[in-house]
Amino acid sequence: MTDEPSGFPYAPAPESTAIVNISSSYGIFIDGAFVEPADAPRFKTINPATEEVLSEVCQAGAPEVAAAVAAARRAHDEVWSAMSGAERGKYVYRLARLLQERARELAVLESMDNGKPIRESRDVDLPLAAAHFFYHAGWADKLDHAGLGRDPRSLGVAAQIIPWNFPLLMLAWKVAPALATGNTVVLKPAETTPLTALAFAELCQQADLPPGVVNIVTGDGRTGQLLAECEGVDKVAFTGSTEVGKQIQRSLAGTRRRLTLELGGKAANIIFDDAPLDEAVEGIVNGIYFNQGHVCCAGSRLLVQESIVEDLLVRLRRRLQTLRVGDPLDKNTDVGAINSAAQLERIVALAESGDAEGAQRWSAPCTLPDRGFWFPPTIFTSVSTAHRIAREEIFGPVLSVLTFRTPDEAVEKANNTPYGLSAGIWTEKGSRILWMASRLRAGVVWANTFNQFDPASPFGGYGESGFGREGGRAGLAAYLQEASS
Numbered sequence: 001m002t003d004e005p006s007g008f009p010y011a012p013a014p015e016s017t018a019i020v021n022i023s024s025s026y027g028i029f030i031d032g033a034f035v036e037p038a039d040a041p042r043f044k045t046i047n048p049a050t051e052e053v054l055s056e057v058c059q060a061g062a063p064e065v066a067a068a069v070a071a072a073r074r075a076h077d078e079v080w081s082a083m084s085g086a087e088r089g090k091y092v093y094r095l096a097r098l099l100q101e102r103a104r105e106l107a108v109l110e111s112m113d114n115g116k117p118i119r120e121s122r123d124v125d126l127p128l129a130a131a132h133f134f135y136h137a138g139w140a141d142k143l144d145h146a147g148l149g150r151d152p153r154s155l156g157v158a159a160q161i162i163p164w165n166f167p168l169l170m171l172a173w174k175v176a177p178a179l180a181t182g183n184t185v186v187l188k189p190a191e192t193t194p195l196t197a198l199a200f201a202e203l204c205q206q207a208d209l210p211p212g213v214v215n216i217v218t219g220d221g222r223t224g225q226l227l228a229e230c231e232g233v234d235k236v237a238f239t240g241s242t243e244v245g246k247q248i249q250r251s252l253a254g255t256r257r258r259l260t261l262e263l264g265g266k267a268a269n270i271i272f273d274d275a276p277l278d279e280a281v282e283g284i285v286n287g288i289y290f291n292q293g294h295v296c297c298a299g300s301r302l303l304v305q306e307s308i309v310e311d312l313l314v315r316l317r318r319r320l321q322t323l324r325v326g327d328p329l330d331k332n333t334d335v336g337a338i339n340s341a342a343q344l345e346r347i348v349a350l351a352e353s354g355d356a357e358g359a360q361r362w363s364a365p366c367t368l369p370d371r372g373f374w375f376p377p378t379i380f381t382s383v384s385t386a387h388r389i390a391r392e393e394i395f396g397p398v399l400s401v402l403t404f405r406t407p408d409e410a411v412e413k414a415n416n417t418p419y420g421l422s423a424g425i426w427t428e429k430g431s432r433i434l435w436m437a438s439r440l441r442a443g444v445v446w447a448n449t450f451n452q453f454d455p456a457s458p459f460g461g462y463g464e465s466g467f468g469r470e471g472g473r474a475g476l477a478a479y480l481q482e483a484s485s
């Protein structure tokens with residue numbers, strides 16, 4: 001077995017951007033219309049693969065956030081919560097259909113604003129976002145029969161704050177269950193990726209959604225904080241870093257506001273010596289290099305049984321040499337751009353801490369573009385559990401490899417983290433999968449696969465990965481009064 005990959009060279013296969021129509025500037029979406037606050041500051045959003053400015057958006061301040069919450073309150077009390085579930089379901093269904101109809105345009109827009117490969121935005125983000133709306137459209141008229149209490153009632157106005165790694169998909173995870181359960185929404189997209197959320201606002205107009213049911217306020221963390229703390233909000237749903245999650249939890253302490261937190265992770269992907277190694281390699285690649293590793297549930301700690309580590313690493317390095325890094329809009333690209341200069345800086349700093357603490361770095365040989373933010377797929381070996389790269393979330397295409405000898409040791413190392421979002425187990429033995437799964441402290445455990453998602457399957461964390469579930473019946477409970485969440 002050699003380390004050299006073989007195969008034919010690829011010709012470029014660029015996706016056209018002609019289908020996307022980006023305005024040079026956007027207002028804030030309040031009460032069914034885009035408003036342009038006269039004195040709100042504006043900031044630019046760029047394409048991280050080229051550093052080209054795509055558009056300018058508003059930094060919503062306290063008056064705009066208050067206006068959005070007031071619009072959502074009116075829409076909730078006067079229209080949305082009074083509507084039958086069957087009627088609400090039709091709107092949610094319509095949004096699902098519109099997402100499908102405009103899928104290609106939205107996928108290109110997402111890749112431009114975020115830097116993720118078009119292959120992923122087209123085949124993962126968009127289909128899953130539509131699936132979330134379809135799934136929840138089906139729940140809207142069945143809430144009385146879902147075991148969620150007798151006559152379950154909406155909470156009211158949901159403040160929803162999302163990160164930049166799956167902008168439209170995270171919006172779908174938040175908005176679809178809220179609307180299906182009769183809540184109205186004020187959503188703040190991340191500062192670096194506001195464009196698909198603003199396109200979704202247009203979809204709400206196209207769907208004739210009653211004004212105020214969905215409001216989108218753009219801005220940075222300050223806007224997020226204003227929204228989470230705004231008078232009139234009944235529930236805060238946050239996805240992002242553990243640090244900001246804790247801050248929000250502190251600021252909500254003592255209020256009657258409900259809170260769900262989907263935070264960071266440092267998942268173990270555990271490979272036993274009887275695992276089918278080539279399949280495991282695919283799972284490892286999917287686990288940590290998918291979406292440049294900007295994935296909360298990424299399999300960023302690889303735990304390999306000692307007897308097979310050399311064999312596995314040869315296969316893994318050979319596979320990484322076939323990954324194509326570069327233009328996100330090329331249909332052949334596997335790994336796109338890092339989302340921002342700030343995130344690249346963080347990845348570089350953590351990788352350097354790996355070097356300094358004595359781990360061995362190997363990066364796939366690849367030519368990175370001159371402009372934009374890039375980091376090559378990287379593996380660290382000789383990692384110990386005390387190293388920062390084994391403990392802290394890197395949120396980039398960087399894998400830390402550790403070894404174990406026995407299943408007990410694998411469990412102990414996997415659980416040696418304050419996080420607990422996901423884990424992966426690779427073995428031929430079904431009994432070992434069940435034994436491991438019952439001991440791993442993680443919200444999701446995948447067996448002989450990784451990064452599988454379905455709107456019917458609840459997702460969420462333990463410990464510092466947060467609380468509350470999104471998706472499935474459990475995800476509905478987080479938006480209903482009489483249900484336990």
Ligand code: NAP
Pocket residue numbers: 161162163164165166188189190191192219220221222223224225226228239240241242244245247248261262263264265295296297393395421461465466
């Ligand atoms: P972040 O800095 O916590 O930002 C998340 C969102 O919160 C952004 O919209 C951000 O605005 C906003 N925000 C920042 N400071 C705030 C404050 N004080 N109050 C209210 N909102 C505030 O996280 P990130 O670095 O963008 O995203 C990466 C993190 O998200 C990772 O830790 C990852 O694991 C986690 N994540 C978790 C899940 C999950 O389901 N568990 C899914 C995806 C990502 P700005 O963008 O303007 O800063």
Ligand code: MG
Pocket residue numbers: 190
């Ligand atoms: Mg941020």
